[in-house]
Amino acid sequence: MNKETIQAEPFKIKMVEPIRLIPRSEREARIEEADYNVFGLKPEDVYIDLLTDSGTSAMSDRQWAGLMMGDESYAGSRNFDHLQQTIKELMGFKYVVPTHQGRPAENILTAALIKPGQKVPGNTHFDSTMAHILQKKGVPVNLPIPEAMKTDIYHPFKGNVDIKKLESFLEKEKGNTSFFLMTVTNNTGGGQPVSMGNIRKVREITSKYGIPFFFDAARFAENAYFIKEREEGYADKSIREIVWEMMSYADGCTMSAKKDGLVNMGGFICMNDEGLYEQCCEMLILLEGFITYGGLSGRDLEALAIGLQEVVEEDYLRYRIEQVRYLGSRLMDAGIPIINPTGGHAVYVDAKAFLPHIPQSQFPGQVTAVELYIEAGVRSSEIGAVAFARKDEETGEVVYPELELTRLAIPRRVYTNRHMDVVAEGLERVSRRKESVRGLKITWEPDVLRHFMAKFARL
Numbered sequence: 001m002n003k004e005t006i007q008a009e010p011f012k013i014k015m016v017e018p019i020r021l022i023p024r025s026e027r028e029a030r031i032e033e034a035d036y037n038v039f040g041l042k043p044e045d046v047y048i049d050l051l052t053d054s055g056t057s058a059m060s061d062r063q064w065a066g067l068m069m070g071d072e073s074y075a076g077s078r079n080f081d082h083l084q085q086t087i088k089e090l091m092g093f094k095y096v097v098p099t100h101q102g103r104p105a106e107n108i109l110t111a112a113l114i115k116p117g118q119k120v121p122g123n124t125h126f127d128s129t130m131a132h133i134l135q136k137k138g139v140p141v142n143l144p145i146p147e148a149m150k151t152d153i154y155h156p157f158k159g160n161v162d163i164k165k166l167e168s169f170l171e172k173e174k175g176n177t178s179f180f181l182m183t184v185t186n187n188t189g190g191g192q193p194v195s196m197g198n199i200r201k202v203r204e205i206t207s208k209y210g211i212p213f214f215f216d217a218a219r220f221a222e223n224a225y226f227i228k229e230r231e232e233g234y235a236d237k238s239i240r241e242i243v244w245e246m247m248s249y250a251d252g253c254t255m256s257a258k259k260d261g262l263v264n265m266g267g268f269i270c271m272n273d274e275g276l277y278e279q280c281c282e283m284l285i286l287l288e289g290f291i292t293y294g295g296l297s298g299r300d301l302e303a304l305a306i307g308l309q310e311v312v313e314e315d316y317l318r319y320r321i322e323q324v325r326y327l328g329s330r331l332m333d334a335g336i337p338i339i340n341p342t343g344g345h346a347v348y349v350d351a352k353a354f355l356p357h358i359p360q361s362q363f364p365g366q367v368t369a370v371e372l373y374i375e376a377g378v379r380s381s382e383i384g385a386v387a388f389a390r391k392d393e394e395t396g397e398v399v400y401p402e403l404e405l406t407r408l409a410i411p412r413r414v415y416t417n418r419h420m421d422v423v424a425e426g427l428e429r430v431s432r433r434k435e436s437v438r439g440l441k442i443t444w445e446p447d448v449l450r451h452f453m454a455k456f457a458r459l
């Protein structure tokens with residue numbers, strides 16, 4: 001890697017979208033009107049939007065040019081050929097099934113593979129993946145390494161699966177296991193990478209027990225960059241070589257291209273097994289559309305084909321990972337507790353440690369998101385008690401998630417490091433007045449996925 005010179009963003013800006021910081025008194029009014037739920041804010045009232053890295057990427061001039069090359073033929077679009085060729089050269093899988101985003105890919109693959117009652121082990125399943133497994137009457141099983149849950153200790157590959165646990169799990173459940181799913185990077189665990197060594201071990205064990213091995217590849221390129229940077233033997237390999245090796249161990253993948261596809265909408269499924277491909281095509285036609293467009297326009301397929309080539313460029317990935325790291329190190333320097341090390345796509349503030357005087361029942365993760373908006377116009381999201389607390393059906397008691405986090409997800413190629421300074425300085429100002437910050441209570445909530453719609457009031 002070229003460490004000789006100071007590196008700035010590896011692009012110049014050709015088109016701009018104005019953003020505006022509304023006055024503090026207005027921010028206070030807007031968040032109150034939104035019932036202290038950042039999902040209720042209007043984008044024009046947000047200065048820097050770190051709600052999600054999904055579908056929020058800036059496309060390149062080449063991708064925009066690609067949109068003009070859309071072949072909107074119902075069957076056999078040349079853009080699909082381009083996408084298929086690109087994926088084959090990058091990942092090496094035989095078959096490509098296009099979908100309009102990640103979850104239809106999950107829906108189709110889980111429907112094809114899971115028989116009722118079967119287990120689906122993984123490092124940590126993403127929430128939509130878990131929902132699709134449960135909907136097919138499967139049982140999602142998370143087997144992360146123990147370090148994954150410790151926010152303050154360094155481990156280079158916190159996304160790894162616990163190999164010993166996996167082996168004893170399969171020894172017991174091999175007859176009752178559908179497939180293994182490895183999420184790269186591990187989104188739920190903080191965007192943490194998985195090592196090549198871990199992937200190789202998973203291949204050995206799943207082969208031994210005859211279990212198919214798939215990737216949830218939403219952030220495959222970011223994962224590859226971490227392998228290059230941190231794993232012995234990979235420093236001199238190209239990102240493409242690393243991606244190729246990662247994928248060579250798997251039987252296929254699902255992909256939300258709204259992340260490392262560098263597009264605003266798109267996804268796909270890959271596999272080597274012809275029978276599985278045919279099964280998936282049948283469902284695709286039923287749910288998404290013909291096998292050469294799968295719910296996308298020809299122009300979208302073209303932008304995705306180009307995005308997949310750009311996302312494995314090392315200059316881009318260096319900027320990407322370094323920007324996340326830059327924000328993380330600014331926060332750590334200011335004494336703000338975060339998941340360490342930072343992962344690929346977001347910085348996660350440990351809200352329990354940040355606001356220790358606010359109990360988890362008063363939603364410190366949500367409070368941090370609200371205060372950061374008031375302080376700096378920055379939108380983040382809660383990943384803690386609001387999203388994940390559950391009532392125990394037997395005792396009626398509320399069970400709180402282990403981690404109480406506020407996620408600062410960084411869109412790809414959208415912001416400069418000066419924007420990151422504004423975010424860090426905003427949180428520093430919250431930190432200086434944090435003793436006076438109060439908790440929240442829920443005044444209304446829907447039955448499912450309450451974090452999107454819940455209403456809050458200040459205590």
Ligand SMILES: *Cc1c(COP(=O)(O)O)cnc(C)c1O
Nearest residue numbers: 101102103126128187218256258
């Ligand atoms: C976003 C995401 C999904 C779901 O993809 P959508 O495009 O939002 O439907 C699945 N898995 C992971 C790891 C994700 O980050």
